[in-house]
Every structure is written in structure tokens, then in C-alpha cells.
Amino acid sequence: MSEVCRSLRDAINKDILPWMQLVVDRPLNFRVTDDILMRTASKAKGRLQVLALINCVRITDDGLLRVVAQNSCISKLHVPSCTSLSPEGIITAVKFLRQTNANLNSLRINGIYGIEKQELKTLQELINPNLKSKPNQSRIFYHSKFPTLLHQETYHSIDVDVCPRCDEVRMVFDCPRLVCGKKCRGCDVCIPRCKECGVCFNGICEVEEAACVDSLCLDCWLKLPKCSFCNKPYCTEHAGLQQRLAGSEGFVCDSCHTNFIL
Template sequence: MEISQTLLDESKHKEAILPSSSPSSGSGSIMEFTAQEGKQGEPHEALFLVLAYLPLFELLSMNKVCMSLRDAVKNDVLPWLNIVVQRPLNYRLTDEILMEITAKANGKLTTLALINCVKITDDALQRIVERNPLIDKVCMHLYIPACTGLTPEGVIRAVKTLSKNGHKLKNLWINGIYNIKREHFETLCSYLQLNLAQQEQQQPKPLLFNNYQKFPALGDSKNQPVIDMGVCPRCKEVSMVFDCPRKKTCKLKIERLLTDCRGCKLCIPRCQECGRCVVSDEVEEAVCADILCSDCWLQLPKCNLCNKPYCKQHANEKFCSSGSAGFVCDACQAKFLGKMCYYHIED
């Protein structure tokens, strides 16, 4: 299959295969499971039932297992109704491959999630929404954060198409698309007017700063905002507007006598770990330059040399030497290696 061959081969050099699709993951490989539970050379029937729940990377990997699974993936519409493209495929995805993938839904696509797919253009997005006319009885979910190849005008055109003839756009996530102005935001809201009114009645859970980089669970879309952007009540710019998880006890709100502490990340500094507002005397810096509150800073492990922690998001950048407790951050490790090289040259 051309799609799997192109994406999987190119992704092999960028990132290792995910554990769920790795032959050594879990208690055994797919082929070992097949040999134990089914006839030799034929997949177990249970494998065909889980195809619709596999992420795109693993779904494409099924094409290389055997002919039965390849035919099942190729001919079944159900696994292709919810397309979610993220790492390690996002940087490799092109307009042509995306068109081929979404065409397998036969016009019944209900979820399109392109997470940081920088090569996707307005033309591809428009063609996809135009070729899925059978969603008038289904709520469409459109997640395109950080797709920098898209423009505000292209997003508006796609949303306008999806809003015609009784179609319902349930969720729209566009954070990271460049040059979204207030007039663009107001136009998008005009097409989402019905859903915005419903959202006010349902009272979705607050958008917290420490969770904004996590992709929302598709099954939990009822509790997600209709659109992830908003107009900051302080600077009046279009951005992501975050809520404070400690509205009643927020120190910033109490000290400045504020009625509300909602705002974008430029107007209100927030802790990367807990998401709460951070006043100037509480700001602590992590190795990764993220802002931390004093409470979270004290709880996180520190570098043995500079006594700074990593936030959990960047904890994988630690350098742990064998046989020693704790860790050394990448900045101190670079300095240490630089000094070693200097002394070696001097000697």
C-alpha cells in the first residue's frame, strides 16, 4: 500500500516504532499471538475487531503483517472515519498522502485531527471538507493546531463549508496557526454560533495552562470548548485564554483585587506544572526556562550541579550518569564537556 510505504519508511529515520506496534512489546509480537491463538499463518479474529481503534501509525503498520490484515485495512471504512495524525507521522504528511488517507472514509469522515502537520495547505483542507458531504447527521471535529501551512482565510473557508446545509462543527482547535486576527476569530464564531450557545449552557471544564499542549481526548469532546482560541480580557488580542485552577484562593487575584484571573500567557504568568497564576515573588525558573511556582519547584528533582529542576514535559532531557544518584541537566553537561575539552587541549 503506497500510503504505509511512504509514511512508515520515512518515519523510520525520524523516530522508532511505537511500543504498541513493536514486535518486542508486551508479552509477544502480533505474529506470536497469531501462532498461539489461531491457525498457523492466519491472524486471530480478535485482531480484525481492534483495527478501528488503532492509531494511524499502527493502522498503517498492519499492511505489512499479512495479506488478510492488509485487505481488512484496505477495504473496511470504519478504521478511517476518525483520522488523527501526530508524531511520528506529522512532519512527513503531505497533501497528496492526506487526500489518499481521507478518501478511504468514502465521504463519512467525522474527525480530522492534524497535530502540527506543517506541510498541509489550505487547498488540501478545503478539498477534504468538500468531499465529505455525508456528515449532516454527525458532529464533525476539526483539530488543526500548529498546522503552520494553513492560513486564517483557508480555515474560515473550510469552516464555512462545514457549516452549510445543517452540518454541525462540534470542535475547532486552531492554536498555532499564524496571523489569526480578531476579525478572523469573530467570523469563525459566527459559523459556530449555535455550538457556542450550547457550550455556555453545558459549562465545559476550564482550559488550564499546564494542559494546553495535551491533545484533547476525542471521546471527551463534550467537555472541551468549541473553539480553543479566545479574546484575552486584558490585552484584547486573539490567543488561548487560560483559567486559573485556584480561582478562590489565587494569590494574584487577592493581591491585585481582581474580579477574574483569566488571560493569555503573556498577560498572566502561569506555572507549567499546576497551571496557577504566579506572582513576581513566587517565580522560579526551570532548566528548560519554563516558569514554575515555588510549591512545584520544591517538589521536582534538581540538577546535581545547578540545583534547577526540569518541568515534567522536558524531564526526558536529563543526563543520568551510571552509578550516581540524581541527574545532571543538559546545560551543565555541555559546560562540563566543554571544560574537559579545554583542559585536554591545554595538557
């Protein structure tokens, strides 16, 4: 902000609208501390509606609670992979938000260490007090693991569940292959899946390796562009790792670029 013109800086600082949805993701996520978060959130003047901290490993329970205490209108609280947060801190934050307003309807906590089944049940009851009276939720697929935070509608108010196979609290996925039904429902530790489309590897489809070392089904492997050296594709999530060649429309993977070009 210090490098933009004064008129633009003043306009943004005085207008709370741009600050009502605070999303911190790469590459700033590793730099944000409790104090920086507090100063940034204060620009919303207590009217923050969305707080999305993606893999912000330096944010602690104290920092989160300080922001929540001054912004009771938060309706979306997304803190996936914020590994310095504890289940107890998240429960405290959610309790405060539910006591001060009934708008909190979306909680993302995948990657928070040590969440037990009882703690998940507490969060589910806080977010959905009438959960038993609601219809069955929609299925969630592995290839929807990284949805656009603010624009994708979802019926899942909490992103984690109890895996029916390992009984651990993790993200639980359904298989998009209709013939599987609920047989292949489980976390990605219990049920290996295609990184691209999310189908399970149950012996029906061939498993292919991507340049990013993820696994792909044969159908997805055939559709994706390949490295000019090793003939391996990147999945869509890691396509940014492609190394473009001068004077060529193709690319090489990071490994081949290191081994054969540098």
C-alpha cells in the same frame, strides 16, 4: 505499511474503522504534505470524523479544503500551529462542514497566524449558532493547554478567544487560584504562569526556573525530580528531555549532559 505482513496490511487497508479518526502529530507532522494527507484521508472513504493535524506546517488551505470536501462528517477539526493555513481557509472549511452537517462541534486553531476578532466571531457563530442562549462556559486552565485530543471532554468548542488585556486572539486562561477570580484571566503573554499548574505569578508565589527554561511556582518546583548536576527540574511536558545516567536512578538535564558529560 509496506514493512508489515501482507495480511495485516490488507486488513487495515480494507477496514475504514481505523481511518475514521486521523491524528497527525510528532514526528510525522513535518513530513505530511497536502497529497499525503489526501491519500491517507481517502482511506476513510468519506466517513472521516476526526481530523487532527498538530503543527503540520506543510498543510495548506487547498489541502485542507480538498479533504473537507470529501469528508462532510467531520465533527472535530483540530489544526493548531498549522502555520501554512490562513483564517480565510479555515472559515471556508468550517462553512462547508456546517452547511453539509451539523456535527462539527470542536475547532482548535491556536497558532494560526493573523486571526482577527471579526474572523473569530464568524467562526464562533458558525460553530455555536445559539451561543447567546448557552450558559457560561467552563474555565480553562494553562496546565490543560495540551489535552488529549480525542478523550478530554470540554465545553469550549473553539480553543482561542479575545484576550481581555491585549485584545488579541489567543488562548485565554483562567487562574486556578481561587483568590484571583477573573483578575488574572488572560493569554500567556499577558499573564506569566507556572508551566506545571498554571497559577499566575502575581507576587504571591516565588518563581523558579526549570531546566527547560520554563517558569515554575515553588510548590511545583519542589515536587519535580531534579537534575543531578544543576538541581533544576523539567516540567512534565519536557520530561522526555531527561538524560539518564548508567547505573543511577537520577538524570541530568540536556544542558549539563552537553557541558559536563559529553
